[in-house]
Amino acid sequence: MNEQTQPQRKPVILSGMQPTSVLMLGNMIGALRNWVYLQENYECFFCVVDMHAITVRQVPAELRKRTLDVAATYLAAGVDPNVSTVFVQSHVPEHAELAWVLNCYTGFGEAGRMTQFKDKSEQHSDNITVGLFTYPVLMAADILLYQADLVPVGEDQKQHLELTRDLANRFNHLYSPTFTVPEPYIPQSGGRIMSLQEPTKKMSKSDSNQNSTIFLTDTDDVIRNKVKRAVTDSGTDIRYDSENRPGVSNLIEMYSIVTGTSVADVEKQFEGKGYGDFKAAVGDAVADYIRPVRTRFDEIRADVPTLTKILKEGAEKAQHTARRTVRKVYKKVGFWQPEDK
């Protein structure tokens, strides 16, 4: 095999975010920053997982708007649609098709062990649907359709990736090799951004307290104010100790990431300074980091025809790969197809 007959296949990456809210600083630092960097060396599929969003009740008009918001944010953060495939999950019906098949290969007890289902069904106890229960299987379908080698995920999704691996192995052993068994991709640098109001909790786009979260659409002043009001600890010096001083440590981590300075250097830089000065500097630095993303977001989001074209082409490209996988799967499970005769 030489390179001409067998072009080297780049490893495949797939990831997605739910269009349930405008994205926030934690998404930028924890995920999008890595996506942008990964797209250079991997074949990347980045989807907006609207089908996952309806596992809890959504306002339809809001969901439509947020879908475009999230797609525009991917691009604003630097995902290049000429390099990566950017698409909306529901535009590629293969996601639903494969999810159904995989549902029939997932144990009821196996799905019941997913801790996120337990958490979410407590949060939404008035509306616990079968969709919420089977959501990790849809996520497995997202990943396996594209034969992904690597999946960048946060801590909260690791168990779902484990299930994905189990399903892939199970199917491959029952029939014959069909799916690539994906590995989790854990970014080198931490980048876990915590809530500004409760620094022991992860920063979340669905936090009920707006001051906890810096959204990518927040203006410079809003960002500075949120940082100024961030909960800090009783100490006075700028020293990293996430265990005992989670508030100031979170701000140090944020400052370190957005300015590209090591934690030790941040401590040195602010030696002898108080929380007031430090918070002002963090507010400015985060505002500087978000500003270009917000500006690009506004431009991209205002040009819906271009965004539509990008998402349409993305879906076509994604479907090309997804269809191949579904065709194989249908054949293996024994679905008769007209070309079988």
Ligand code: TRP
């Ligand atoms: N379940 C993920 C979340 O809520 C989103 C998601 C859906 C995803 N499909 C995926 C992430 C596939 C990575 C790969 O955050």
